[in-house]
Amino acid sequence: xxxxxxxxxPMNRLVSSRAGKFAALAALATFSLTACGxxxxxxxxxxxxxxxxxxxxxxxxxxxxxISAEGSSAQANAITEVIADYNAECGDKATxxxxxxxxxxxxxxxxxxxxxxxxxxxALKTEMKDGVIEAxxxxxxxxxxxxxxxxxxxxxxxxxxxxDGVDKLVLNAEVLSEIFNGTIKTWNDPKxxxxxxxxxxxxxxxxxxxxxxESGTTENTTKFLSKAxxxxxxxxxxxxxxxxxxxxxxxxxxxxxxxxxxxxxxxxEWSYAKDNNLPTAQLDSGNGPVELSxxxxxxxxxxxxxxxxxNDLSLDLKYSGTKAGxxxxxxxxxxxxxxxxxxxxxxxxxxxFLTYFSSADAQGKxxxxxxxxxxxxxxxxxxxxxxxxx
Amino acid sequence: xxxxxxxxxxxxxxxxxxxxxxxxxxVVDHGAVTTHSPVPKVVAHRAPETPADHVExxxxxxVKLAKISRTGDRIFxxxxxxxxxLIVLLVLFVGIFLLALALPSLQADQDSFLTSxxxxxxxxxxxxxxxxxxxxxxxxxxxxxxxxxxxxxxVALCMTQYLHKRVSGPVSFVxxxxxxxxxxxFGLWGLTVLGPFLAxxxxxxxxxxxxxxxxxxxxxxxxxxxxxxxxxxIMILPIVIAISRDVFAQTPRDHIEAALALGATRWEVIRxxxxxxxxxxxxxxxxxxxxxxxxxxxxxxxxLTTPSAxxxxxxxxxxxxxTFASKIANNAAEFDSPSKTGAYIAAGLVLFxxxxxxxxxxRIIAERGVES
Numbered sequence: 139x140x141x142x143x144x145x146x147x148p149m150n151r152l153v154s155s156r157a158g159k160f161a162a163l164a165a166l167a168t169f170s171l172t173a174c175g176x177x178x179x180x181x182x183x184x185x186x187x188x189x190x191x192x193x194x195x196x197x198x199x200x201x202x203x204x205i206s207a208e209g210s211s212a213q214a215n216a217i218t219e220v221i222a223d224y225n226a227e228c229g230d231k232a233t234x235x236x237x238x239x240x241x242x243x244x245x246x247x248x249x250x251x252x253x254x255x256x257x258x259x260x261a262l263k264t265e266m267k268d269g270v271i272e273a274x275x276x277x278x279x280x281x282x283x284x285x286x287x288x289x290x291x292x293x294x295x296x297x298x299x300x301x302d303g304v305d306k307l308v309l310n311a312e313v314l315s316e317i318f319n320g321t322i323k324t325w326n327d328p329k330x331x332x333x334x335x336x337x338x339x340x341x342x343x344x345x346x347x348x349x350x351x352e353s354g355t356t357e358n359t360t361k362f363l364s365k366a367x368x369x370x371x372x373x374x375x376x377x378x379x380x381x382x383x384x385x386x387x388x389x390x391x392x393x394x395x396x397x398x399x400x401x402x403x404x405x406x407e408w409s410y411a412k413d414n415n416l417p418t419a420q421l422d423s424g425n426g427p428v429e430l431s432x433x434x435x436x437x438x439x440x441x442x443x444x445x446x447x448x449n450d451l452s453l454d455l456k457y458s459g460t461k462a463g464x465x466x467x468x469x470x471x472x473x474x475x476x477x478x479x480x481x482x483x484x485x486x487x488x489x490x491f492l493t494y495f496s497s498a499d500a501q502g503k504x505x506x507x508x509x510x511x512x513x514x515x516x517x518x519x520x521x522x523x524x525x526x527x528x
Numbered sequence: 529x530x531x532x533x534x535x536x537x538x539x540x541x542x543x544x545x546x547x548x549x550x551x552x553x554x555v556v557d558h559g560a561v562t563t564h565s566p567v568p569k570v571v572a573h574r575a576p577e578t579p580a581d582h583v584e585x586x587x588x589x590x591v592k593l594a595k596i597s598r599t600g601d602r603i604f605x606x607x608x609x610x611x612x613x614l615i616v617l618l619v620l621f622v623g624i625f626l627l628a629l630a631l632p633s634l635q636a637d638q639d640s641f642l643t644s645x646x647x648x649x650x651x652x653x654x655x656x657x658x659x660x661x662x663x664x665x666x667x668x669x670x671x672x673x674x675x676x677x678x679x680x681x682x683v684a685l686c687m688t689q690y691l692h693k694r695v696s697g698p699v700s701f702v703x704x705x706x707x708x709x710x711x712x713x714f715g716l717w718g719l720t721v722l723g724p725f726l727a728x729x730x731x732x733x734x735x736x737x738x739x740x741x742x743x744x745x746x747x748x749x750x751x752x753x754x755x756x757x758x759x760x761x762i763m764i765l766p767i768v769i770a771i772s773r774d775v776f777a778q779t780p781r782d783h784i785e786a787a788l789a790l791g792a793t794r795w796e797v798i799r800x801x802x803x804x805x806x807x808x809x810x811x812x813x814x815x816x817x818x819x820x821x822x823x824x825x826x827x828x829x830x831x832l833t834t835p836s837a838x839x840x841x842x843x844x845x846x847x848x849x850x851t852f853a854s855k856i857a858n859n860a861a862e863f864d865s866p867s868k869t870g871a872y873i874a875a876g877l878v879l880f881x882x883x884x885x886x887x888x889x890x891r892i893i894a895e896r897g898v899e900s
Contacts, residue, residue: 211861239861240861240862240864241864242862242864242865243863243864246864267865345748348836350833350834350850350858351858351859351861351862352650352859352861352862353862374651376650376651377650377862378647378648378649378650378837379836379837380836380837380838381836382836382839383836384747384748384751384833384834384835384836384848385833385834385835385836385848386751386833386834387829387830387858391830394719395748395751395833398724398750399748
């Protein structure tokens, strides 16, 4: 008899605490978004953006209406800011929604016709994967017109470290590969010392932090390591980390762990390194050490070859053998749009918004958010492609 | 029935009145009054009759006897039955959903699902197993129980047996507040405050007992299973306290007074009267807490360090790891292929079964306690 009485009460408590969990999650999500989005940092000048681009934001058409987009979370902070700026320019005439659900989900929603364009940190795949050829599916969605990959946001990958008394650290892709796969175990390893003559490196063990969740940052980092590491990184580039180390949840988790642990190193989006005041390693790609800056990253992107045809601007990034002053560890996020075939009212907004996004004005603000601007050559190509959308 | 029978003759009398003004009698069937003449029925009334005849006759002449209405009963019963069925169906559907999504991946799994520690779910070849997840999940939950239950029983005893009502009221209010703290807060607190705070204690334990595999150093002590289970223990405390408090409070007064009359001290009263009475309740409370600890997601995900793929297995409480729930939550944003989704859902299925088993055990223990 009595049992029923007390068995009922705690259930209520259980339920209420579960509900609280969701509320807290939502609150945290908003908090982390604002936390990354509004941190003013004294970044390098938005160079590499101005020359050759004459148009400015005042040339916008500002059509009214609503479009939605979905995809890569790597560009979420950038696109959120650009949407806000675009709305400010246009007096909130159009509503543009971006949902950072991840690149794969964004592409899926795009070819299923749920959103008007997708953001992705890799171009549409032209070969079969999971029974689907993304490029063909996207073409179908655009009423048999090809979908274009337009590079829009460049995200540098920082190698952030925490070593007492070391504020300048030079590494290269090969040494990074060996640190990340566990071959190099201590900071005073001769291979590291060779790149850092004169620096006082401790004999302590290296603690590597990696993303425990699957992420595009991991995929692009390992892509860089495997292409530029002279064979030191043997695993296939993947979203799940295959190297050594201790896994932490999301970018904020690895940033916090690195900041709180001596003699540690991690790979991370530049903005998180800046927000946590973590020093970042300089990369030596054979032409001398290069510090991470918007300029240096833009320079590396300008060496990329356009692999798509016509206005499809999917890039073949150059990871090794880059010119002096280029920082090649980076990821490029694309906006994936229909070249033709989207409803006319939606096309007008997509076109106008992307025109603004590729303008020197919008691109110039990206370094403050921890991104790099498109190099000027690519910028004018993207602009021409946007103008060609029908 | 006896009452309606004796009433029957009197009931006839108001009928003409009702025929004139139906609003006076709520039991008149309006349709029947207009179609039946009352006269021959009055004659029939004098014939000997059974109660059933009586009811029928009265109904025929347009008067319903005040039968007990079953409508409300029926509505309530069907509502209750539907709710009951609904919850059973819901659980069934969740189970079927999990199975349907997990099966293709389970069939494609190249490793043994139950014994492998691998988790390669991208690419063409699936290699995954739940051994590592299972160990971390069970270890952290059991460790949390071992810490929380003794404390919870102590708090509950203190509140019911030692403290004055005026004091125990606010104390139980505080306990309820603890239950309302969302788990993300516990997670952040565990990561930023408790982890660093426990680090020296962990370091000391490792230096003294590190030669036992169960205590060996494995990862950064701030993100170990040990820290996670302390946080879990705090999270399940309010559940266990609240239920234990209610059971202890219901110890029969007679038992306590009898013990006191025999010269028992406070402790002896608790040992001989209160604890035996509350045993099964405390056990089922612990099982509820265990259920929560097994399924806790966000706090564990934030705190625990994930060991790198392919690192050797360590049974240590100072190792990192991932639980079923934290692994699924951590990667939910990147479920980009059906086979990958299936693998994670297969892990969810195991958690579903484990929780089911824990609840079943709790039920059996609680019922056995009631019988004895």
